[in-house]
Amino acid sequence: MEQKRADKIADALEGLIFDGTFADGTRLDEVQLAEQFSVSRTPVREALQRLAQFGLVEHLPRRGVFVRQPGPVELIEMFEVMAELESVCARLAASRITDKALAELQATNARCDLAVERQDPDEYYRENERFHAILYCQSGNAFLEQECHKLHRRLQPFRRTQLRLRGRLRQSMSEHEAVVSALEDGDGARAAEAIRAHVAVQGEKFHHLIASLKPAAE
Amino acid sequence: MEQKRADKIADALEGLIFDGTFADGTRLDEVQLAEQFSVSRTPVREALQRLAQFGLVEHLPRRGVFVRQPGPVELIEMFEVMAELESVCARLAASRITDKALAELQATNARCDLAVERQDPDEYYRENERFHAILYCQSGNAFLEQECHKLHRRLQPFRRTQLRLRGRLRQSMSEHEAVVSALEDGDGARAAEAIRAHVAVQGEKFHHLIASLKPAAE
DNA sequence: AAATTTATTCTTGTATACAAAAAAATTGAC
DNA sequence: GTCAATTTTTTTGTATACAAGAATAAATTT
Incomplete structure (x- = not known):
């Protein structure tokens, strides 16, 4: 499992884009990044190409690569697709899920509950990730x-x-429970609808999402 | 819109993989491809990385890249996802589609009909592509x-x-009509179900798909 | 003769060198 | 002084050179 230098650079750059170090529209200079990572341009270029494929940067021929943060519209669209994809997962899982996986889903949800009690967002985050991974x-x-x-x-x-x-943590929890409940009953349609509502950006979530984008948009 | 050499090579390789010139498991030698395309290894490597991102080849570190044709299971899975994605498109389109687009969809379908009459599979193929593109x-x-x-x-x-x-052409046509009909009525659920049935691999289609894979699998 | 170890070769990954195109700057004209 | 044109510089795209790891072949040992 030897990771190439290019892979590590790609991961690092992804982090730097995610945490806002590289704002939207920033041009990523190859030679600058190369000396910053103490490598030649070659692995940097490989990393940039990978990021371009993932859509994090835009590669204009003979012009360079530019950070491409999704705008409000694109973000809403991506969340909509995510909601639909997870919805499909839930519907399919309703008839395909194993007893063991269902039990693990319940256990994960229980740990989510504990995290809410302890007001531990990080722990909740981890268990939430696990919940969705199991569903997928x-x-x-x-x-x-x-x-x-x-x-x-x-x-x-x-x-x-x-x-x-x-209060989002507690609400998220109850939404998880609705999904599990539907899966227990083998009700695909209900499970699909429950997870869609959970993932979709609507109501308060919408305003919060847009608000969180403001700094980057400026 | 100057296309880089690497892009053209990627396209060419994609074609060669699609048409079976490079069978499943074949190792793609960088230097060999380089001299075959009369370029250096650099653009070849770029092309191969792109293909790896698309999932057409697998890149084992320090080992090389190998053609990765999807097996029967993966193919069925991809078609299932395609069916679900198009299903989502149809459901959303039912409430969002413009009158003009609906008219164009009908026109495209009419041209499909003509192609069936003339027994022109290529023409049908083009119009079919257009039908789906409009839906997306x-x-x-x-x-x-x-x-x-x-x-x-x-x-x-x-x-x-x-x-x-x-007889697939004629059946495909009638499935298209079912989709259009549902969209005309603004019935998202019916449109979703119609396109899902159209895209999904089931019944005869399943056997034919598996059969078409046999040569490559051997 | 079989197996293990070592040496050789081949291939990938990285660095550097070169070429062409785009951006910037300087010079010239009005 | 401003605008345009040409030159300079910077930067990307490609080629080549080099280094390190993996596969293979050879040789020595058991």
């Missing part, structure tokens, strides 16, 4: 699972801010 | 549209063989 897996469709993980990862920085909303 | 666009979600196009493109070589099934 239990769709029984490995390709769908992969696609979900990709988009999930892409939306990660925006979802973290969402969890800081007052 | 009318979801009103540009991100979803992009994702649909990506997967659609990936599945292209496998879908072409499907259209050669006896």
Whole structure:
């Protein structure tokens, strides 16, 4: 499991874009990054190409690569797709999920509950991730699972801010329970609707998401 | 819009993988491809990395890149996801589609009909592509549209063989009409179900798909 | 003769060198 | 002084050179 230098650079750059070090529209200079990472331009270029494929940067031929933060509209769209993908997972999982996975889902949810009691957002975050990962897996469709993980990862920085909303943790919990309940009953339609409502950006969440974007948009 | 050499090489390699010139498991030698395309290793490597991101080849560190044709299971999974994505498009389009787009959808379908009459599979193929493209666009979600196009493109070589099934063209046509009819009524659920049934691999299509894979699998 | 270890070769990953294109700057004209 | 044109400089894209790891072949040992 030897990771190439290019991979590590790509990960590092992804982090720097996520945490706002590189604002939207910033040009990423190859030679500058190269000496910053103490490597040649070659691995830097590889990393940038990977980021371009992931949509984090835009590569204009003969012009350079520029950070491409999603705007409000694109973000809403991505969350809509995420909601629909997870909805599909839930519907498929309703008939395909194993007893063991269902038990693990309940256990994960219980740990979420504990995290809410302890007011531990980080722990909640971890268990929440696990909850969704199980759902993806239990769709029984490995390709769908992969696609979900990709988009999930892409939306990660925006979802973290969402969890800081007052009372959001408890509400998120009850939404999880609705999903589990529907899965227990093998009710695909209900499970799909429950997870869609959980993931979709609507109501308060919408305003909070837009507000969190303001600094970067300026 | 000057296309880099690497882009052209990526496209060419994609074609060579699609048409079976490079069978599953084949190692793609950098220097060999480089002299074959009369370029250096650099653009070849860029092209290979792009193909790896698209999932057409697998890149084992320090080992090389190998053609990775999807097996039967993965193919079924991809078609399932495609069906669900298009289903989402249809559901969203039902409430978002413009009158003009609906008219164009009907016109496209009429041209499909003509192509069936003339027994012109190529013409049908083109108009069929257009039908789906309109649907993606009318979801009103540009991100979803992009994702649909990506997967659609990936599945292209496998879908072409499907259209050669006896009587498949006419059946495909009537399925299109069911989608349009539902969209005319603004019935999202019915439109979603219609397009899902249209795209999903089931019944005869399943056997034909598996059969078409046999040569490559050997 | 079989196996293990060592040496050689081959291939990938990285660095550097070069070429072409775009951006910037300087010079010239009005 | 401003605008345009040409030159300079910077930067990307490509080629080549080098280094390190993996596969293979050879040789020595058991």
